[in-house]
Amino acid sequence: xxxxxxxxxxxxxxxxxxxxxxxxxxxxxxxxxxxxxxxxxxxxxxxxxxxxxxxxxxxxxxxxxxxxxxxxxxxxxxxxxxxxxxxxxxxxxxxxxxxxxxxxxxxxxxxxxxxxxxx
Numbered sequence: 001x002x003x004x005x006x007x008x009x010x011x012x013x014x015x016x017x018x019x020x021x022x023x024x025x026x027x028x029x030x031x032x033x034x035x036x037x038x039x040x041x042x043x044x045x046x047x048x049x050x051x052x053x054x055x056x057x058x059x060x061x062x063x064x065x066x067x068x069x070x071x072x073x074x075x076x077x078x079x080x081x082x083x084x085x086x087x088x089x090x091x092x093x094x095x096x097x098x099x100x101x102x103x104x105x106x107x108x109x110x111x112x113x114x115x116x117x118x119x
Contacts, residue, residue, distance in 0.1 A: 022046030029098050031116035033059050040116050042099075044070075053077070053092060057116075066101075068092045079103065 022045065029040040042055035053075070054067040061083075068077025074093040079101075080086070091105035098117040105111050 028119045029116035030119050031057070031098075031114055033057065033062050033064075033114055036060055036062070038062065038114075038116075039119075050075070066090055070094065076105070 025044045027042050027044070029042060031038045031040060036059040038057050038059040040055050040057045042053060045052045049071070051070040052067065053070050055065070057064040057066070063082040064079055065082070066077055066079040068090060069075045070092065074091065077090050077092065079088055079090045081088070088104055089106065091102040091111075093100045093102075095115075098115065100113050100115050102111050102113040
């Protein structure tokens, strides 16, 4: 479990290798969205100076897709709520065992943070 987190973090902070992008890594997570269990399938792709993170989060009632650019262990991106076609900003912070996703980090409204752990 920690091996995947270490590999993802290593992809983010490895020096050098600015000449080529890296392979795509797919990881499954479990979390909680609005009180319901949610499953996330996330891909990571090392780019030249960042990591592209994209995924799908689903629970019984909710379906979201997102993409974000990660520099270091955090970054910003966009998320789409498929139930009502609403797009909003997100902030993602990688943790040793998963990631924290904050919706609307700069408003409008109060930001909400959801935590996902590696399955």
